[in-house]
Amino acid sequence: MKLIMKKEFNVIAQIIKNNKRVLDIGCGDGTLMEYLKVNQQNDVRGLEPEKNLVQKCISKGLSVIEGDAEKELVQFPKKSFDYVVLSQTLQAFLYPEEVLKQLLRIGKQTIVSIPNFGYWKVRLHLLFKGTMPVTKNLPHEWYSTPNLHMCTIKDFVNFCKEKNITIDRSLCLTNEKISEITNNNMFYKNIFSQLGIFVIE
Amino acid sequence: MNIEIKNIKKLIIGQSVELDCGKIIKDFPLAYETYGTLNKNKSNAILVFHALTGDQFVTNINPITKRVGWWKTAVGPGKAIDTNKYFIICANVLGGCMGSFGPKEINPETNKLFETTFPVITIKDMVKVQKYLLDYLGIKKLLAVAGGSMGGMQVLQFTSLYPDSSYAAIPIACSASHSAQNIALNELGRQAIMADPNWKKENSTPDKGLAVARMAAHITYLSKKELQEKFGRKLQDKGSLKFSFDADFQIESYLRYQGANFVDRFDANSYLYITRAMDYFDMEKQFNGNLSLAFKNTKSRFCVISFSSDWLYPTIENKEIVIALNACGANVGFVEINSDKGHDSFLLDVPEFLKTLSQFLDSTYNEINNEKRI
Numbered sequence: 210m211k212l213i214m215k216k217e218f219n220v221i222a223q224i225i226k227n228n229k230r231v232l233d234i235g236c237g238d239g240t241l242m243e244y245l246k247v248n249q250q251n252d253v254r255g256l257e258p259e260k261n262l263v264q265k266c267i268s269k270g271l272s273v274i275e276g277d278a279e280k281e282l283v284q285f286p287k288k289s290f291d292y293v294v295l296s297q298t299l300q301a302f303l304y305p306e307e308v309l310k311q312l313l314r315i316g317k318q319t320i321v322s323i324p325n326f327g328y329w330k331v332r333l334h335l336l337f338k339g340t341m342p343v344t345k346n347l348p349h350e351w352y353s354t355p356n357l358h359m360c361t362i363k364d365f366v367n368f369c370k371e372k373n374i375t376i377d378r379s380l381c382l383t384n385e386k387i388s389e390i391t392n393n394n395m396f397y398k399n400i401f402s403q404l405g406i407f408v409i410e
Numbered sequence: 411m412n413i414e415i416k417n418i419k420k421l422i423i424g425q426s427v428e429l430d431c432g433k434i435i436k437d438f439p440l441a442y443e444t445y446g447t448l449n450k451n452k453s454n455a456i457l458v459f460h461a462l463t464g465d466q467f468v469t470n471i472n473p474i475t476k477r478v479g480w481w482k483t484a485v486g487p488g489k490a491i492d493t494n495k496y497f498i499i500c501a502n503v504l505g506g507c508m509g510s511f512g513p514k515e516i517n518p519e520t521n522k523l524f525e526t527t528f529p530v531i532t533i534k535d536m537v538k539v540q541k542y543l544l545d546y547l548g549i550k551k552l553l554a555v556a557g558g559s560m561g562g563m564q565v566l567q568f569t570s571l572y573p574d575s576s577y578a579a580i581p582i583a584c585s586a587s588h589s590a591q592n593i594a595l596n597e598l599g600r601q602a603i604m605a606d607p608n609w610k611k612e613n614s615t616p617d618k619g620l621a622v623a624r625m626a627a628h629i630t631y632l633s634k635k636e637l638q639e640k641f642g643r644k645l646q647d648k649g650s651l652k653f654s655f656d657a658d659f660q661i662e663s664y665l666r667y668q669g670a671n672f673v674d675r676f677d678a679n680s681y682l683y684i685t686r687a688m689d690y691f692d693m694e695k696q697f698n699g700n701l702s703l704a705f706k707n708t709k710s711r712f713c714v715i716s717f718s719s720d721w722l723y724p725t726i727e728n729k730e731i732v733i734a735l736n737a738c739g740a741n742v743g744f745v746e747i748n749s750d751k752g753h754d755s756f757l758l759d760v761p762e763f764l765k766t767l768s769q770f771l772d773s774t775y776n777e778i779n780n781e782k783r784i
Contacts (some may be wrong), residue, residue, distance in 0.1 A: 254741075263745045264766050267713060270773030272743040282731040333782055 216385045218244065220406055221294060221320055224378070225251060229291040232256070232315065234278050234308075235298040246271065254290075257280055279303060281323035282311035293319045297404070300324065301355045309374075313410065318377065323404045325381070327361030327399040346403050362398060362405040363388065369409060378408040411507055411514065411615065411677040415474055418466075418509045419443060423542045430690075432498035433529040441509025442466050442501040442543055445485065446493035450668075453778060455549045456491060456771075457540065457576070458500040459557030459564035462627075462684055463676055465508035466500045474508065475675045478665045483759045490768035495775070496553065501543055503536045503564075505683040513679035525679050526610065533560070533691045537567045544575070551575055553775060555710075556767075558756035559723065560684070563691050566704070566731065570693065574706035578774040580767065582715045585727040586701055586734065592722065595630055596685035599623030601745035603678045620678040621669030626666045633719035633728070633752035637661065702736035708735075712742040713770045715763065717755040743770070 218241045225231060227249045232399035233242050236255030239262075245251040255273035257263050266273035272279065278295075279302055293316030295308075300323060302308045312319040324346045325331075334342035349356065360368070362381065369376050379390040381402035390398045390405070420439045428434050438632055443466040448455060460480065465472070469479040469486045485491040487496055502510035505528070520527075555565045555576045562584025569579045585592070585625040599622075603609055606619030629637075631671040641661040645651070657663040670703070697703040712735055716728035725746045747763045749755040755763060 252741075260745060260748065263743075264762065264769075267743050267745060268769035268773065269768055270770075270777055272711065272741050272744065274736070274744040274748055276729075276744070284736050286737055286739070289739055387431075 216387070217322055217382060217404060217406065220380060220387055221296065221322070223286045224320060224406075224408060225249065225292050225294075227251065230289070230301050231292045231294060232285065232290040233296075234282075234294065234312070235272075236262075236266065237274055238262050239269050239271045239293065241296070242266065242273075243269055248293060276310055278311075282308065282315060285311075285315045285325065287314055288317050288330065290316045291318065292316055295319065295321045297322050297324055300358045300360065303357065306372075307360050313374065316410075318408055318410045320406065320408050321365075322404055323360060323362070323365055324356075325362045325399065325402050325405055326359040327363060328403050331339065331399045332400070362402060363395060365405060365407065366390075366395070369407075374409050376407055376409050378406075380406040382406065412674050413474055415441075415509050416653065418474070420509055421543055421546055423539060425542065425543075427535070427539060429535045429567070430532040431530050433462045433524070435511065435529070438511035438539075439509060439515070440501050440504070440511065440539055440543055441506075442499060443468065444500075444547075445469060445498040446496050448497040448547070448549075452549050453551075453553060454495065454775065455497045455499060455544075455547070455552050456497055456554045456556060457544065457552050457568075458485070458491070459537075459540075459555065459558035459561035459568075460500060460503065461557070461561045462688065463624075463681075464561070464670070465506065466502045467508070468498060468500045477675075480757060482501055483757065484764060484767060490764040491556070491771065496771070499543065499547065499549075501540050503560075503684065504539050505531045505536070505680060505687060507677035507680040512677070513683055514677045515601070526682070528679070528683060530686055530690075531683060532687050533563050533567050534571070534696075536687065537564050538570060540564075540568075540600055541572065543574075551577065553778070554578040554580060554771060556580035556582070557584075559753065560688050562723075563688065566693060567691075568711050569708050569712075570696075570704040573705075574709045576710050579708075579710040579712045580715065580770065581712070581728075581731060583717055583720050583723045585723050586704070587688050587694050587754075589727065593689045595627065595666055595722075596625050596689050599685060599752055600682050602626065603682060606678075609678065615673070616671040616678045620673050620676065620681060621666075623678075623681060624672040624676075625665040625669040628665060630751055631754040633750055635719065635750050636709040636752055639750075660761050699743070701730065702737035705735050705740050706738050708738075708740050710741070711774060712740060714742065715756075715765070715766060716744075716746045717749045717751070717753070717760075718746055719750050720753040720755065722753040 231253045233255045242253045263275040293312045331342040382404040426436045464480045467479045469482045502508040505512045507514045513524045562581035565581040602622040603619040606616030608614040609616035644660040694701045716725040732744040
């Protein structure tokens with residue numbers, strides 16, 4: 210079976226490799242889960258708040274639970290998954306710090322991706338237009354956005370330092386190109402990356 | 411119960427079975443029905459468990475009551491549980507009144523009906539005896555176990571007792587332990603039966619009591635919204651109040667009809683025994699307060715389904731099952747289906763539910779068969 214998915218998911222799948230236990234938080238229609246299960250023989254579970262998406266996942270034979278990560282994560286035992294994945298959802302939680310704590314508890318490693326609010330187009334939008342940025346990656350108007358806690362790549366890295374969270378890998382994605390973030394290139398990556406992908410524990 | 415039961419499939423279980431109450435039963439009948447064809451490698455069998463007032467006649471016309479089977483919406487050719495594809499087995503529960511060993515059977519020791527001398531049974535007892543049926547049919551591993559309400563409880567008990575006997579498990583609109591509210595509602599039904607002067611009287615049946623029990627229970631199967639929409643304050647005939655205690659309102663007449671109909675096909679003592687079994691059901695207690703231990707060894711893949719308007723077995727109780735399964739690392743999916751039809755949703759034509767059921771079974775079936783081909 211051939212599955213086409215976005216670059217971000219390819220990157221996440223490469224990090225995870227084969228035969229791992231994975232929990233996908235906010236798994237949507239199960240695209241990443243299906244890829245991990247079919248192509249990499251991972252044992253995958255998902256959590257998704259939207260009923261119709263949960264049904265879609267179940268129809269694909271994926272084990273997905275309908276529920277809200279802010280309430281449901283407590284039920285999963287400590288270190289019960291090799292990887293917990295949170296793709297571009299952290300900013301949408303009411304209490305992202307609490308959710309992150311739970312992810313770190315449940316997963317041996319956690320993969321978090323964040324849309325970078327420090328991306329130059331976002332910066333220019335606010336600087337010159339003087340209105341809240343609306344871009345391809347952040348398509349919502351300020352009054353209807355699910356994104357309550359936007360942050361930049363730098364914000365996230367600083368946050369991890371402050372909370373003593375170990376960052377095992379930091380990657381960034383710009384126009385489908387993937388590269389590593391280091392202390393030296395942070396300034397540039399924080400301007401030119403659309404997405405940050407972090408492996409933390 | 412007024413109808414005669416004859417010409418049905420029965421397995422006589424010769425082994426001694428020790429019930430939870432300590433009594434031992436032997437050489438007793440288990441009535442069952444099957445639909446569809448068992449495939450060569452016996453990998454398409456689904457054991458369906460019925461609810462409180464159900465029986466083994468899942469679909470088609472029930473030959474005894476002449477009514478359509480209780481799960482006709484879900485089971486049949488081309489339906490969610492497709493009889494063209496799967497082999498469906500359903501047994502009348504222990505304590506039931508459609509041919510299985512129950513209070514309506516004759517006690518060989520006294521040559522009289524058991525009635526209230528029948529031993530008190532549990533959900534676990536019901537499940538244990540059905541395993542003998544699977545052995546008899548030569549089925550080592552089921553494709554799925556499925557059931558709603560008390561049927562769902564049997565699903566949970568089955569997967570706990572036999573962790574490697576079914577690829578998939580579908581507990582629907584149920585609970586891992588009967589709530590105080592549910593015990594209270596069952597007690598209401600039992601008291602209605604026991605208050606009938608014909609109860610325990612020779613050659614008579616407590617029809618009035620059983621009808622009231624059914625009426626009360628029937629309300630709990632529906633949602634307030636549905637009742638309001640379907641009946642509202644509509645009057646039965648002529649559109650005026652009669653200033654009497656006749657059935658003025660359509661809802662009254664509907665409930666009376668439900669009650670009267672029920673007594674023809676159900677035995678009052680069976681109602682007592684089966685509701686008792688439901689009340690005694692507490693899987694958490696079976697595992698010293700830790701429900702997840704119940705599923706510790708389970709290899710089944712679960713799909714737990716609840717309904718938004720079900721107040722008898724609300725989503726929150728179904729979710730406790732999901733939480734316990736997650737806590738032990740079991741393979742579990744869960745969805746709450748939006749429906750206004752209350753607890754009865756699982757028996758009715760609720761397309762989103764039937765779709766979920768069918769797709770979950772299909773994907774499980776395909777996965778197993780793909781694995782085997784590899």
